[in-house]
Amino acid sequence: MSLEIVVNGESRTTPPLSVLDYLRSLEIDPARVAVELNMDILPKGEYASTLLKQGDQLEIVHFVGGG
């Protein structure tokens, strides 16, 4: 079974993973990012227990150079 989700504005398909496993599948270090799930902040402590659902919208952000 695979889900359709939107990540940073792009449509993606994924197996039904937890947010933590999904970040790992993208080779993203969970400690270095912040995640919004359907417009609400997802606290880091909930990455492992939160399972992705069909139609979820994820924003994954990090720090870049800026002034």
Place this chain on the structure above:
Amino acid sequence: MPQQNPDKFVIGGREFTSRLMVGTGKYASMEQMVRAIEVSGAEIITVAVRRVNISDRSKESLLDHIDLKKYTLLPNTAGCYTADDAIRTCRLAREAGLSDFVKLEVLGDEKTLFPDNEELLKAATVLVKEGFTVLPYTSDDPIVCKKLEDIGCAAVMPLGAPIGSGLGIRNPYNIRIIMDTVKVPVIVDAGVGTASDAAIAMELGCDGILMNTGIAGARDPIAMAEAMNLAVRAGRLAYLAGRIPRKLYATASSPIEGIIA
């Protein structure tokens, strides 16, 4: 600074020694950025919050290069044009960085990058209530600065001139009025083009300066970082030392008595 008078800079209840805050944008390489920040002596560095590129994971991560034990990160809301976008960015920044310091900017237009103070005040009100330590980038307007202080912002950061313009402190009189008007630290943010601009801001009595392009855009950013470090310290010392009054005519430095003629 003399050791016996450390002249601490307190912001949001935290103590710092350096009064220069620097950005991490526009450098030719991560190595150049790291070296410039080190030479600048800054302890607070600004960063931007952006989407992770999920298709191309080859790009280096900024935090791989920054020693988080040494520097306090100040995430900004650059590129936000509404209070809602700025608030959302601050919430993400806090989650990513685990600190509540934010440089709040809400821009009014792309050409001037001047602040939209109406949206800024709205965003600051919400963020202070949510426990953020808010450092707002604002116009050099004493009335807006007072409102930001009343809301509960930890500092006010009036612009010296438009972001990236290098025009220096265009309205030193407003900056002085702002310092008379608010009790929170006044940090000049934006407009510094060279070392003398930084010294002038500090001689006015500003508590600190935040700059990015002035260093990163210089022909030799590392040398300019050192120049800015010295200028901020020199300007601060001159302010504390108390300059002589300006006079129209000369006053001799050597004694009048005992002249041989």
